[in-house]
Amino acid sequence: MADVSVRTARAADGPALGMVQSTAWRKAYEGVLPEAALEPFDPEVLAAGWGHAAEHPPTALHRVLVACAGEEPAGFAAVVPAQDPDLGAGVAELSILVVAPDEQRGGHGSRLLAAAVEHAREQGVSAMVMWVLEPDAPLRGFLEAAGWALDGARRELEVDERGAERVSEWRLHTDVT
Numbered sequence: 001m002a003d004v005s006v007r008t009a010r011a012a013d014g015p016a017l018g019m020v021q022s023t024a025w026r027k028a029y030e031g032v033l034p035e036a037a038l039e040p041f042d043p044e045v046l047a048a049g050w051g052h053a054a055e056h057p058p059t060a061l062h063r064v065l066v067a068c069a070g071e072e073p074a075g076f077a078a079v080v081p082a083q084d085p086d087l088g089a090g091v092a093e094l095s096i097l098v099v100a101p102d103e104q105r106g107g108h109g110s111r112l113l114a115a116a117v118e119h120a121r122e123q124g125v126s127a128m129v130m131w132v133l134e135p136d137a138p139l140r141g142f143l144e145a146a147g148w149a150l151d152g153a154r155r156e157l158e159v160d161e162r163g164a165e166r167v168s169e170w171r172l173h174t175d176v177t
Helices: 011-029 043-055 108-122 137-145
Strands: 004-008 063-069 072-081 091-099 127-133 149-158 166-175
Touching: 004 108, 011 043, 011 063, 011 072, 011 091, 043 063, 063 108, 072 108, 091 108, 108 127, 108 137, 127 137, 127 149, 137 166
Parallel strands: 091 127
Antiparallel strands: 004 063, 063 072, 072 091, 127 166, 149 166
């Protein structure tokens, strides 16, 4: 069996995380979202943001977790405080959960999800939410298979510069107590 693990991200992981996110999102959303919506997902731009997030979490709840295949990052997840005004205190958001396309179906997503929930639980969180793009049936199905459920919240995101194209997101939630 391959050496697989989940650990807290380090600043040096930024380039690998940027590449994982860029590659995975392009594969998942090319042809679904307009090209202009995918342009901001440049690996170098993303690398700087994820490196900074790993090195400077603003609170103890903020955490970037990395799934590794050997020494190499295969995917990552980020836990942040939930910001939606309809959610009370004690709710965290899984702001991203992504696995490199060539590493999918290797258990990395499940390990990341379990580690994210455990981290939130250790921080005293009672529930978690995640916003999922409507066309992302694989992510929604993965979360639902893990016990997450739609909670009725929905929002529209503008995905082009003019605001003419929109995509829906649904919010899923789970109890972590």
